[in-house]
Amino acid sequence: MRIYRFGIAIPLLLAFLACTTYRIEKSETANIRLDSLVTAPSSASVEAIIKPYRDKVNADMTEVLCISSEAMYGGRPESPLTNYCADLTLEEANRFCTAKHPEIKMDVSMINRGGLRIPLPKGEIKTMTMFELMPFENEIVFLKLKGEVMLEFINHLAARGGEGVGGLRFGIKENKAIQPEIGGKPLDTTRSYWLVTSDYIANGGDGSEILSKSSERIDTGIKARDMFIQYFKRMGKEGKTVTAKTDGRIYDAK
Amino acid sequence: MQNRRTFIRSLGAGTLGAFVLNSPMQAFAKSELIQLTILHTNDFHSHIDPFPKDAPRNAGEGGMAKRAAMIDQIRKEQKNVLVFDAGDIFQGTPYFNYYKGELELKLMTEMGYDAAAIGNHDLDNGLEGLDAQLKNAGFPFINSNYDFTETILEGKILPYKIFKKQGITIGVYGLGIELDGLVSKANYGKTKYLDPLEQALRMEKFLREEKKTDLIVCLSHLGYAYKEDKISDVKIAAETFHTDLVIGGHTHTFLKKPELITNKSGQQVLVNQVGFGGLILGRIDYFFEKEGKKHTRNNDNLSIK
Numbered sequence: 001m002r003i004y005r006f007g008i009a010i011p012l013l014l015a016f017l018a019c020t021t022y023r024i025e026k027s028e029t030a031n032i033r034l035d036s037l038v039t040a041p042s043s044a045s046v047e048a049i050i051k052p053y054r055d056k057v058n059a060d061m062t063e064v065l066c067i068s069s070e071a072m073y074g075g076r077p078e079s080p081l082t083n084y085c086a087d088l089t090l091e092e093a094n095r096f097c098t099a100k101h102p103e104i105k106m107d108v109s110m111i112n113r114g115g116l117r118i119p120l121p122k123g124e125i126k127t128m129t130m131f132e133l134m135p136f137e138n139e140i141v142f143l144k145l146k147g148e149v150m151l152e153f154i155n156h157l158a159a160r161g162g163e164g165v166g167g168l169r170f171g172i173k174e175n176k177a178i179q180p181e182i183g184g185k186p187l188d189t190t191r192s193y194w195l196v197t198s199d200y201i202a203n204g205g206d207g208s209e210i211l212s213k214s215s216e217r218i219d220t221g222i223k224a225r226d227m228f229i230q231y232f233k234r235m236g237k238e239g240k241t242v243t244a245k246t247d248g249r250i251y252d253a254k
Numbered sequence: 255m256q257n258r259r260t261f262i263r264s265l266g267a268g269t270l271g272a273f274v275l276n277s278p279m280q281a282f283a284k285s286e287l288i289q290l291t292i293l294h295t296n297d298f299h300s301h302i303d304p305f306p307k308d309a310p311r312n313a314g315e316g317g318m319a320k321r322a323a324m325i326d327q328i329r330k331e332q333k334n335v336l337v338f339d340a341g342d343i344f345q346g347t348p349y350f351n352y353y354k355g356e357l358e359l360k361l362m363t364e365m366g367y368d369a370a371a372i373g374n375h376d377l378d379n380g381l382e383g384l385d386a387q388l389k390n391a392g393f394p395f396i397n398s399n400y401d402f403t404e405t406i407l408e409g410k411i412l413p414y415k416i417f418k419k420q421g422i423t424i425g426v427y428g429l430g431i432e433l434d435g436l437v438s439k440a441n442y443g444k445t446k447y448l449d450p451l452e453q454a455l456r457m458e459k460f461l462r463e464e465k466k467t468d469l470i471v472c473l474s475h476l477g478y479a480y481k482e483d484k485i486s487d488v489k490i491a492a493e494t495f496h497t498d499l500v501i502g503g504h505t506h507t508f509l510k511k512p513e514l515i516t517n518k519s520g521q522q523v524l525v526n527q528v529g530f531g532g533l534i535l536g537r538i539d540y541f542f543e544k545e546g547k548k549h550t551r552n553n554d555n556l557s558i559k
Contacts (some may be wrong), residue, residue: 012547023366041323042317042319042320043319043320043322043323043326043365045364046318046319046322046323046361046364047321047359047360049357049364050302050303050318050319050357050361053302053349053352053353053357054302054303056352057348057349057352060348060352061348077534128348131348131351135346137351137378137379199438202441203438203440215501225351247507
């Protein structure tokens with residue numbers, strides 16, 4: 001049995017460099033990034049494995065889904081980006097309900113501001129844009145909420161200074177929601193509403209623990225990004241231009 | 255710095271490549287010393303291709319084909335090479351969204367990786383998501399502090415592995431970060447998170463005293479160091495007795511060189527981490543001699559550009 005033991009690290013590297021390349025060791029210690037100036041060749045075998053995967057991804061990523069007439073930025077309390085994304089979520093969710101759950105209809109959508117990672121550009125919206133907008137693998141969830149739970153959730157959105165919402169309108173006063181309206185009518189605490197959001201929010205993300213009080217939950221298994229891609233593709237096919245708007249759905253109530 | 259750049263350009267890329275990759279310690283290798291070269295990555299996050307040409311940072315840098323070429327080159331020069339990854343192989347580019355880690359693991363296999371730790375993002379498609387991809391990994395995942403007993407991964411993740419190179423034995427164990435609050439419950443299921451330090455102490459004692467390994471390496475996805483009192487790569491190095499090297503991940507820490515930490519036995523331990531995105535290849539060379547003689551080491555974090 002051979003036994004090996006530690007000794008002390010010796011700055012031999014410096015000594016070695018010193019004899020041939022005096023200038024180098026002056027500015028660096030033993031840990032070199034020398035090859036930062038070398039163009040490393042690529043491994044042909046690894047390139048060969050990557051190629052078919054890359055070709056497929058690239059072909060898909062560069063596909064133009066539709067055209068946007070203006071850049072859309074996110075913000076609070078509302079913004080073109082958050083409004084647009086929440087509206088399309090509500091629309092697509094109800095399209096899905098019509099096909100798979102005709103007994104229910106989504107009343108409110110909520111897409112968190114923080115989950116939208118880039119502004120949407122003016123001009124071509126590509127598949128890649130969707131991956132940049134939503135890099136996460138969030139899935140769409142439907143939650144049935146009692147009126148009072150919905151109200152508490154809306155108060156939470158108000159306390160956060162506003163989020164992306166669809167089907168909903170309210171003012172923010174002293175960090176609380178006032179005059180909340182759903183589908184154009186004042187919120188009724190005696191009935192229940194359906195909320196469509198991401199599993200991240202439904203699971204309590206961004207402080208939305210209140211949603212654990214939902215009376216019913218449907219996990220659609222649909223990725224939010226896939227839903228967005230489908231929506232924008234249809235816009236393109238129908239020759240529609242994506243246009244953003246703010247409409248005062250979340251407002252500062254002084 | 256400018257002087258150095260000028261000098262390097264004048265050498266020419268080919269010469270420089272050989273110059274860089276040839277260890278200056280090779281003079282030693284000719285004697286009775288046995289050289290072991292450990293190469294490592296962490297948090298490469300599905301960066302299969304180099305960063306895009308228009309990326310705000312690191313444009314054109316990294317890429318697995320270049321990393322592979324660099325590793326190939328080192329293998330030509332070194333007899334005893336081990337290649338490790340400290341976790342978060344998955345998530346970060348559409349390659350992962352499309353292929354769920356298949357390509358990352360196939361390429362690591364092609365490159366001859368010897369083992370990887372489990373990072374929190376490696377569970378982004380759940381335990382099932384990792385399980386489904388294991389068939390593409392020709393190397394083991396090592397973790398010593400996740401108890402997968404009641405899960406689909408039971409028996410499929412190694413608690414440790416011992417490698418042998420030219421008579422030298424290298425014991426490797428792995429540590430993962432606390433899952434609760436970082437990974438959704440649905441994704442980690444019934445995995446039990448065990449205290450990393452306790453498991454590190456248990457593993458290193460076993461690897462040194464029972465298995466008599468010459469070098470003990472910890473593949474950690476705990477994170478380099480924290481302001482708050484939270485277990486980290488540095489803490490593992492400082493609070494253990496026999497672990498010689500901690501190869502870390504999670505905090506995407508770009509260390510210019512490995513940190514030297516004094517452990518519980520009063521020995522100097524190396525802690526290294528090489529950022530993220532496959533931009534740098536960590537390199538540590540150990541030089542072994544029979545007992546009584548000196549054992550030295552050298553390290554080098556190589557940029558992949």
